[in-house]
Amino acid sequence: MAERRRGAALETALLDAAWDELTDHGYARFTMDAVVKRAATSPPVLYRRWSDRDELVRATIAHTLRKHVLDVPDTGSLREDLLTVMREINATRLPLVTAVSAYLADYHRQTGTSPSDLIDPSTTGRKEALDALFDRAADRGEINPEHLTDRIKTLPFDLLRHEFLTTFAPAPDHVLEEIIDTIVLPLVR
Template identity: 40%
Template sequence: MSRRRGAHLERAILDAAWDLLTQVGYARLSMEAVAAKASTSRPVIHRRWPTRARLALAAMDHFAPAETAPPDTGSLRTDLLALMEQVAGRTKTVHGEILAGMAAETARDPEAARALRAWLTTATRGRHVTAVVQRAAERGEIPAVQLLPRVATLPMDLIRNEVILYGQPPGKQTIAEMVDSIILPAIHQAAAVA
């Protein structure tokens, strides 16, 4: 049997990591178990992903569902509700468990904290929220507005906070409260000063 290299080896490692994440969770994931399952060595894995956190995030990215277009329901409020419900639904999967496990680990592992921060910064750029707000402006619901990055990422930040603090994503009622009392006022405030 020839040695696997490049993309083939990387896929085998990510497959093994994902299988283990879904079976035992992030807290019990080990580089040794991934190496055994992928039929490779721990040093080979460490050359690509120096920490368990980076490997878990790479596996999560590799197996993430394809990104969907932002909802277009015809109104800003219902677009935001639908978007947040989509994101909350995704956090009910192993993705949410991985993020919660990593968040717990960041208190004692600075490298896990750096990896998680870098991943979250990339994952929560607010593209969908910005698109939803731009469509609302095009429909004439609100004035044209350039959202500050903090406002654009606010919906995802709120969901992530719920998952990390309470171990589960917010339900429909909580999402509606977030949209009505936090997100929409922030968007309207941004539109008022634009």
């Protein structure tokens, strides 16, 4: 007999089942019943946490993105820190980015939301990482903190995501360097 899941373990199992359901069938065929079945639980267990599928989708995406937050490097320079993170994303996150985009197109159409509504750095745990990276650069005197906005902090990663979605391939290293050297660094200095 399987051990009964509770608390955080149960919530993780539900969100993982929801992610699997999204990636297997997309939003168009995503149902609360399918998640219940996949998670081997009952409808009340799921509905106690999320009242409808849109709420569950938002929680699922935030959960999945929080699981994939990268470590923040400290190379001694903002340029190298950003390139290190972008190279890691480039090497490991293409399938995640394209899956989130492809599987949620129907979600965005039906709910009137945009991808930025689901990948908000403060919801996914990325804001703290970005703040640490840019705060260190400001402390080293590399950048002018008065030039920083949340949009500028996420800009290199937004541009990388754009590359993924327009090419369906990892970005060449010279593209990563161009994003940092010709767009991001001039904005923050």
